[in-house]
Amino acid sequence: MRRTLLLLTVLAGLAACGKKEPEIILPTDSCGAIRLQGLVGQPAEVLETIRFTQPVRVVQPGQAVTMDFSPNRLTIETNEAGRIVRIACG
Template identity: 45%
Template structure:
């Protein structure tokens, strides 16, 4: 009886472990920011951004969440409306 309980416990414990390898961490350019670096220094109004681009525009003094999302493109602009930084997060 005790052997059956031990075997059953081992079965339950093995079900709690994940099979295979863990998912890969996203790379440092998961949002594609490297493709938009040429926009740094240009006015946001003149930037040719795709209509379906999911980006967060960060203006001076704007409150932003501190959660990190590797797939989120952030475009930071200065007081003059010029793009000063493009990065993932």
């Protein structure tokens, strides 16, 4: 009994050592996407009224895009209805 209790204590201690708090990674906003989140849900035509100071890529459903990551580029995704569904850097 004493041996079992000791073994359980050791195993519990080892299990506790293996647990690591998840690392929180905050998104970077090098392209200003955070301040434009209010556009999500709006028709894509609203983009024609905005003057952007950085490169912008508007991605429509099924459109082929390059996989390169450009932190200063604003990527705006639209849905089939022509509404903005996502705004992010890259």
